[in-house]
Amino acid sequence: MSSDHKRREPGGEAGSSSNQQQVQQPAVAQLSRYESQKRRDWNTFGQYLKNQRPPVAMSQCNYTHVLDFLRYLDQFGKTKVHMQGCVFFGHPDPAGPCTCPLKQAWGSLDALIGRLRAAYEENGGALETNPFASGAIRVYLREVRDSQAKARGIPYKKKKKKRINNPLKAREETTSTTFQLPSS
Numbered sequence: 001m002s003s004d005h006k007r008r009e010p011g012g013e014a015g016s017s018s019n020q021q022q023v024q025q026p027a028v029a030q031l032s033r034y035e036s037q038k039r040r041d042w043n044t045f046g047q048y049l050k051n052q053r054p055p056v057a058m059s060q061c062n063y064t065h066v067l068d069f070l071r072y073l074d075q076f077g078k079t080k081v082h083m084q085g086c087v088f089f090g091h092p093d094p095a096g097p098c099t100c101p102l103k104q105a106w107g108s109l110d111a112l113i114g115r116l117r118a119a120y121e122e123n124g125g126a127l128e129t130n131p132f133a134s135g136a137i138r139v140y141l142r143e144v145r146d147s148q149a150k151a152r153g154i155p156y157k158k159k160k161k162k163r164i165n166n167p168l169k170a171r172e173e174t175t176s177t178t179f180q181l182p183s184s
Contacts, residue, residue, distance in 0.1 A: 034115070041112055042119040045069060058125075063134035066116075070109055070140065077104040082151040090153035106145040113137060 031039065048069050049056040056065055080094075081103045088094035117132035127133075 038115040038119050041115050042123065045116060048072065058123075061131050063131045063136045066113075066131050066134070066137055067140055070104070070113075073109070073112075074101070074103045077102045077108075079103055079105040079148070081148055089151055092153050100151075103148075106141065106148050109144060110141055113141065 046058065049058065049061060049065065052065075079102060080098075080100055082089040082091075082094070082098065082100045086098050086100050088096075088098055088100075113132050117130060120130050120132055121127060131137075
């Protein structure tokens, strides 16, 4: 290709100034997976509020709307949660099928609330009025976590933070140790 050859853009003439401006503009940065998921979750929640009868404005939203949304999402869940009367209740690996409902997994709900909590503030919501940060939401998530753990027979254990020992302190302790040779 020669340097004097001008690239032709679809819908325009070669070398027109409007096309040159379009080519020179930087492309919009692609969102990270987290950011695109957060945007999708925010839009889904907004649509859920609009579909309520009567519709609920985001400014009127409170923790009860969030709890209703989380319960609504259970119908789309893929995690089998055994009920108290089920023969597989408390068994981590059930031997056969049962009629217990599929629900949203606790970890999915927890991550969703984290994304919505951040999205609320990014979209102009005040930290003090964030319905996703309500204590009632934390209680609900804890109850879901505990009930799903009981249903599977696997207790939830909070991951312990690893303690990082101070390498300088450890080196001092090993270098200050003295050894005594047995006397003969």
